[in-house]
Amino acid sequence: MFDPVEKLKEYVRHASVSADPQFKEGMVGAQKLVSGLLKEIGFAVEVVPTALHPVIVAKHGDNPAWPHVIIYGHYDVQPPDPLEKWHTPPFEPTIKGERMYGRGTADNKGPLMVHIAAVGRLLEKNPSLPLRITFVVEGEEEIGSKNFKTFLLANKEKLRGDFVFLSDTGIPNADQMVVTVGLRGLLAFEVELTGPQSDLHSGMHGGVLMNPLQGLAEFCASLHTPDGRVNIPGFYDDVIEPQPWEREQLATLGLKESEYAAFLGIKEFHTPPGYTPFEAIRFLPTLEFNGFSGGYQGEGTKTVIPSKARVKITCRLVPNQTPDGMKNKIFDAVRARCPKGLKMVITEQHHATPYVAIPPDRSNTPKDQSPVLARGFRALDKAVTAVWGRPPLYLREGGSVGLIADLKEVLGIDAVMPGLFLPEDNLHAPNESFHLGVMKKGIEMSERMLTELAK
């Protein structure tokens, strides 16, 4: 068997940034590494092209009577900027203490390596394990899994599994496993405001026209109320209040606001009334600005009135909101607030439907679930209890994994999601890292869970 830590290092060296065409080589390198590794542990690998980055599909086991688990991961990573904030080079994995630093170590290269290593170990011990396993590893998760739904529709039959098993969510600390039972959805768009047809000298023309940056500020400032709510009509209409058991699990988790504030490095929280920060990130929708641009941003000054100003916005959605319904409400409000004298263009980017699937034994509202899914949830509970010494908590998460909703919609299957990254892993930020102790426990958990399921 390969050494999962060494192999992860090699994997992280491939700079697989899906958002930026400059990283094409890293994308191909990461894809080939994963394909090669899956072949090595005995899988039949197929690299399925899409309109952009291909999906790896790798199969093992063919007896239709065996349970069929789809293991999902993604080989793409977030852009590494701002580069100057990294203490070690983002694509040169560096181990310090219990952690490996590098872009993608936690999201999602480390967790995927956990499951590949677990399956590798399992098949080495028992090559005729009565379990069908299909790995599906895509290359566009960080850009909203744009072509994943098309891929699913075209490959429906080979992906007809019992449930999806994946680790692309978090846990509060290395000693407490959390199984994610819900994810926020997403709606991403960009707004561009245009004033004069060309950049202008602010001395010659300053004071006679609406500066697009000023318009952008006024427009963006209008989108929240001072109490921290999103100021768009109907924004909260379809939000389902969290259920009592959900608040209980969260209370069991025992998170401390003071510790969270210290971790974030902020003096105070800014949440809508009636919600703790821990509830707000799980149960409420948001509208966040992810980037402003316009005018001069270099060293020194430039006395310019720019022709254009832009903002990148993402909204997180929660059950029962739909991306389409929210898009209509949000875009209507955005259009109505185009500042006087400016032209506005809204560019829709990707979106993801919010998701929720409650394990059968924990929910107050049991749903009809496939027996194999129920067995999967139970097998995981058992494996977690054995490895971590206590059962997992079942919680909704603030992040979005849009493909989970796609898998549900296209294949009709739910997801079993044990988390593997910690708050201090710095996902999507400089100095991302992965905890090697969690990695080790994760491999054992995954191996035990799949062994149990195969029984």
Next chain:
Amino acid sequence: MFDPVEKLKEYVRHASVSADPQFKEGMVGAQKLVSGLLKEIGFAVEVVPTALHPVIVAKHGDNPAWPHVIIYGHYDVQPPDPLEKWHTPPFEPTIKGERMYGRGTADNKGPLMVHIAAVGRLLEKNPSLPLRITFVVEGEEEIGSKNFKTFLLANKEKLRGDFVFLSDTGIPNADQMVVTVGLRGLLAFEVELTGPQSDLHSGMHGGVLMNPLQGLAEFCASLHTPDGRVNIPGFYDDVIEPQPWEREQLATLGLKESEYAAFLGIKEFHTPPGYTPFEAIRFLPTLEFNGFSGGYQGEGTKTVIPSKARVKITCRLVPNQTPDGMKNKIFDAVRARCPKGLKMVITEQHHATPYVAIPPDRSNTPKDQSPVLARGFRALDKAVTAVWGRPPLYLREGGSVGLIADLKEVLGIDAVMPGLFLPEDNLHAPNESFHLGVMKKGIEMSERMLTELAK
């Protein structure tokens, strides 16, 4: 005599962007070209070092009985970005029709070339012209002439002239000369807002804290009122109303709002009540945003809450405002509006005192002026009338040339400023160009003016 158009091409090829250390080579090249040219036409050239880019001082004539004109110019240019908007490479001068395109052609390489060529011609015809001329050509005008005042203080004696003669201002069209008798001042600063200590994932943490970009929008939106005025207490307190003769000259100029709007490519103006756009840019102070930055600005999306957001701001000041007085009012208001939960850092950049000097024959409020300055204004009036076929207009301008106030303060001398660039020259913007017909007339005007002054 050298060919001024060919020589200007050579000059523009040196990419002399003073704001960016990457353009060091272009700065040195431009400085050497000007120094060489002034030597070629018979000047004793000295390159005086400063803390950043050196100043060229070139002298001709040494009889203390002769009038002494200081001719000012600058060899640095604005940054060329956004590069993708240029139709021809910014540092590869290209002649199309009557214009030469390239960064710095109009600001200030062409106009400086005009005066060097005029002096060259004059001295070729009459090497013993009874006139002392000193060229002072700096390399930091586009970054606020940071070290110019220090330079002036250290070189006071050699710069003891009767007045400064320069062209770094505009005219409305190729057929109407305007002499600039006032300039707006400037106060440049940057505001940085910091929220969390590191960039955060907007899924994991979105909705619990004040996003620095949201804070920036709310802060910036607070700085103007809906009617187009600056929303800072006392901002307009010291503004002097324009004098009747100033409004008359502006009326004679006969600018049309519809043409100006079409030139800018805007649907409507946004000026404070009681001022036309043409008055607003000359007689009122402003607060303009020159650049926003923060978060992800690349292709696609990145679901990040940035740690920091920044805005670059410049205020234009008018007589009787002072940079120090205004700085106190503005910074007090800015500090008071630091959004809740964020840290604010204000970085002061450069500033310039507003300036006004009225020619003796045109003003309703004659001032004590040196007799040589009065002769200079009259010589220019005569030269303009001969070359343009009509006398110049005397107007205040919206732009800032901070060194003019420095020259006044340190050397006690005023400035005579015939404009040479046209509204369509795109100063500080992509596709900057200089009108070669204006260049030709300018050389003749400058030659005649100096000849007249030497009489």
